[in-house]
Amino acid sequence: MVIFPCFLRRTLVTKAGRWRSRFIDQVRIYVKGGGGGQGYPSHGGVGGRGGDIYVKASKEATMRDFKTKKRYSAGTGENSRIRALQGSKGSDVTIKVPLGICVTTDEGHNLGDLDQQGQEALVAKGGRGGCHSNNWSGEKGQRRNIKLILKLIADVGLVGFPNAGKSTLLKALSRSQPKIADYPFTTIRPQVGIIGYPDQRQISLADLPGLIEGAHMNYGMGHKFLRHVERTKLLLFMVDVHGFQLSDRHPFRSALETVMLLNQELELYKPELTSKPAILALNKMDMDNAEEYMQHTRQCIQDRNFASIPEELRAKSAIAFEDIIPVSAKEGLGMDLLKQRIRIVIDDYEEKLKEQDQKEKAGHG
Numbered sequence: 327m328v329i330f331p332c333f334l335r336r337t338l339v340t341k342a343g344r345w346r347s348r349f350i351d352q353v354r355i356y357v358k359g360g361g362g363g364q365g366y367p368s369h370g371g372v373g374g375r376g377g378d379i380y381v382k383a384s385k386e387a388t389m390r391d392f393k394t395k396k397r398y399s400a401g402t403g404e405n406s407r408i409r410a411l412q413g414s415k416g417s418d419v420t421i422k423v424p425l426g427i428c429v430t431t432d433e434g435h436n437l438g439d440l441d442q443q444g445q446e447a448l449v450a451k452g453g454r455g456g457c458h459s460n461n462w463s464g465e466k467g468q469r470r471n472i473k474l475i476l477k478l479i480a481d482v483g484l485v486g487f488p489n490a491g492k493s494t495l496l497k498a499l500s501r502s503q504p505k506i507a508d509y510p511f512t513t514i515r516p517q518v519g520i521i522g523y524p525d526q527r528q529i530s531l532a533d534l535p536g537l538i539e540g541a542h543m544n545y546g547m548g549h550k551f552l553r554h555v556e557r558t559k560l561l562l563f564m565v566d567v568h569g570f571q572l573s574d575r576h577p578f579r580s581a582l583e584t585v586m587l588l589n590q591e592l593e594l595y596k597p598e599l600t601s602k603p604a605i606l607a608l609n610k611m612d613m614d615n616a617e618e619y620m621q622h623t624r625q626c627i628q629d630r631n632f633a634s635i636p637e638e639l640r641a642k643s644a645i646a647f648e649d650i651i652p653v654s655a656k657e658g659l660g661m662d663l664l665k666q667r668i669r670i671v672i673d674d675y676e677e678k679l680k681e682q683d684q685k686e687k688a689g690h691g
């Protein structure tokens with residue numbers, strides 16, 4: 327049974343140790359604003375402006391829409407005529423993209439973050455119509471390649487090494503049915519589930535592919551998935567309380583080392599991530615000796631005692647966890663407490679954001 331998926335998975339791994347999945351979370355497209363229409367020098371007529379290109383967030387759009395269509399051009403401005411000296415504007419083009427898209431130029435310059443339905447960004451301006459100052463000939467529209475980068479928007483992001491039980495947790499807390507198996511990299515694309523509360527409050531939780539040492543350098547599934555945690559309000563670390571070993575060729579890492587390594591990967595990818603609110607779930611508490619491992623790991627983290635960890639595995643700034651909660655995602659142990667704590671931290675975070683917002687507004691007013 328396990329042989330087939332292993333074989334399949336191997337075909338997805340490149341020489342550099344990078345995993346490729348069919349999940350499209352970034353596309354590059356070419357956009358060309360419309361050219362301006364010609365002016366009419368003898369009558370002082372001005373050509374119409376070229377059309378503009380916008381990118382707009384829409385719930386109906388998907389990344390697959392860009393599989394075949396990669397070039398977009400807006401309409402040309404109308405030439406000035408004797409009957410209509412002011413040429414009309416060329417038609418605009420609006421490219422619909424899914425919510426959570428970050429639009430950048432090829433050089434990485436940000437053109438807009440489109441998180442809400444209907445939000446839009448201008449990505450290519452049409453050229454000016456022909457007039458006196460440009461010798462009556464219409465100007466070319468702006469043309470360039472842009473990148474559409476999908477960043478998931480979820481309240482909580484699950485971070486952990488492969489096989490820690492992240493997908494099992496998503497399944498336990500929400501109605502999602504993620505794939506679960508006892509080999510690493512079962513999850514190859516992010517998946518979002520909704521945690522429901524009795525008072526109808528909903529919190530979204532993103533299950534991400536497992537990280538490994540060197541993820542920030544694009545090892546394993548790479549950092550393309552790390553960016554999905556950038557916009558979450560809470561990081562939920564999921565660690566097998568017994569530790570982790572990727573394969574016989576890799577070193578065994580204790581739960582404490584695993585926490586530190588995850589901390590280090592986030593730090594190396596983006597230092598700000600380590601100051602986000604975080605909760606640590608120590609999983610697989612239903613198994614032998616779990617209690618002993620859990621007590622030790624929790625004590626070391628609470629005391630910030632990392633002396634037993636080799637220097638090179640230590641993060642510069644150790645995350646201060648809001649909570650350390652022993653759970654068994656498989657058996658459902660500790661789920662209520664975890665759900666409750668997630669909510670408290672998210673509510674606190676949102677409250678703080680609101681206050682900050684109000685202060686800023688008051689400052690401007």
Ligand SMILES: Nc1nc2c(ncn2[C@@H]2O[C@H](COP(=O)(O)OP(=O)(O)OP(=O)(O)O)[C@@H](O)[C@H]2O)c(=O)[nH]1
Nearest residue numbers: 488489490491492493494507511512513536655656
């Ligand atoms: N005994 C025990 N096994 C668990 C528990 N949680 C998960 N597992 C098992 O651990 C294995 C991995 O679980 P997954 O949920 O697929 O782990 P994951 O972190 O999503 O793994 P990747 O997607 O590969 O990163 C499966 O065989 C699960 O049944 C637990 O609380 N107790």
Ligand SMILES: [Mg+2]
Nearest residue numbers: 492493512513
């Ligand atoms: Mg998984």
